[in-house]
Amino acid sequence: MTNNQICLVELIQIFTQYRNNIIVNIKHLQEHYQRTGIKRVKGVRNENGELLQPWLRTEYIDNAEYVSMGDFQFNRNTATINMLIKRKVKLAKFEDQTPTIEVAGLLVNDLNTFNNYTIVSDGKINVKSLVVKISSKKAFDLLKEKGILDAEEFDFRAEHTIQLDDLPLVAANSCYSSIDGLFNELAEIKVLTSIICAQLKKESDVFIEAQLDEFKKHYLSKNIYINVKFNFFNVDAERLAAGYRLLCERLCQRAASRKSWTPRTQREERNA
Numbered sequence: 001m002t003n004n005q006i007c008l009v010e011l012i013q014i015f016t017q018y019r020n021n022i023i024v025n026i027k028h029l030q031e032h033y034q035r036t037g038i039k040r041v042k043g044v045r046n047e048n049g050e051l052l053q054p055w056l057r058t059e060y061i062d063n064a065e066y067v068s069m070g071d072f073q074f075n076r077n078t079a080t081i082n083m084l085i086k087r088k089v090k091l092a093k094f095e096d097q098t099p100t101i102e103v104a105g106l107l108v109n110d111l112n113t114f115n116n117y118t119i120v121s122d123g124k125i126n127v128k129s130l131v132v133k134i135s136s137k138k139a140f141d142l143l144k145e146k147g148i149l150d151a152e153e154f155d156f157r158a159e160h161t162i163q164l165d166d167l168p169l170v171a172a173n174s175c176y177s178s179i180d181g182l183f184n185e186l187a188e189i190k191v192l193t194s195i196i197c198a199q200l201k202k203e204s205d206v207f208i209e210a211q212l213d214e215f216k217k218h219y220l221s222k223n224i225y226i227n228v229k230f231n232f233f234n235v236d237a238e239r240l241a242a243g244y245r246l247l248c249e250r251l252c253q254r255a256a257s258r259k260s261w262t263p264r265t266q267r268e269e270r271n272a
Contacts, residue, residue: 006146008120008167012072012081014142019069021136025159026067026085028131029117036121056100056218058089058113066133070117079123079169082116089113091218104214120169128165133158188251195248 015022043051070085089111091100101109118126133156134140140154149160212222 006148006167007171008081008125008164008169010171011146011148011162011164011167012119014139014146015069016072018134018136018139018142019071021134021139022069023066023133023135024069024085025065025131025133027065029127032128033117034126036118036126053094055094056091057094057097058111059092059097060113061088061090069132072119073116079120080118081120082118085115085117086112087115100218103218103220104211106211108218108220119164123169125165125167125169128163130162130164132160132162134160191247191251 043053046052067085067087070083073082073084074080075082091108091111092098093100099109101107120126134143134154135156137154140149140151143149143162144151148162151158151160215222
């Protein structure tokens with residue numbers, strides 16, 4: 001790679017723009033990936049602490065070396081960038097790998113699994129490089145112009161190693177607006193959104209309760225997403241609901257008090 005002319009954020013914007021023309025070597029990514037958290041083990045703990053394996057498992061349909069470029073998600077609060085990769089999978093019994101095709105009158109032979117790969121964690125680059133193939137000459141020319149690629153001629157068959165750890169995270173001349181006063185408002189919105197989602201989680205205007213039970217048995221959500229649980233603790237639903245109600249009441253009281261509150265001047269604060 002030649003002189004770095006762009007930052008990582010700008011490179012990701014190019015990836016997003018040409019995501020249908022760039023594929024990623026998933027095996028290279030997995031072999032060199034450093035986890036930022038504890039690896040989760042699928043299953044449920046019994047009373048003796050023994051791990052019970054799910055009776056169904058997921059298997060990749062293609063098992064290909066390359067996958068489509070993922071969707072990038074930015075979290076500016078934690079200075080984190082994740083790449084979400086979607087892949088086709090099928091359900092199969094754990095014991096004999098017999099495929100499961102139909103659940104509750106619905107075909108489940110076209111399921112997706114989603115895996116997050118942390119590119120930047122807490123402001124530090126976590127993935128040093130990506131191996132890609134590029135099918136668009138415009139994308140190739142743009143990346144070459146920005147100093148990302150060393151190849152002289154466009155070749156859709158060629159593999160390109162893009163070094164991420166040599167790039168600055170953001171441009172040196174970046175400007176950011178003030179976020180004073182927004183934290184509390186965003187926190188309240190986030191909590192209320194979580195409460196509403198929790199209340200609606202088990203409801204569906206498409207499937208009846210018996211179908212939802214079948215989905216749950218086969219580790220599927222009401223939106224037909226794979227939802228293998230990691231239930232290590234039992235939660236008292238009534239106490240959880242009471243906690244949600246109390247939290248709502250306090251948030252409403254806080255919002256009402258903020259509306260009637262008049263800020264003091266700096267002189268009044270010093271005199272106080």
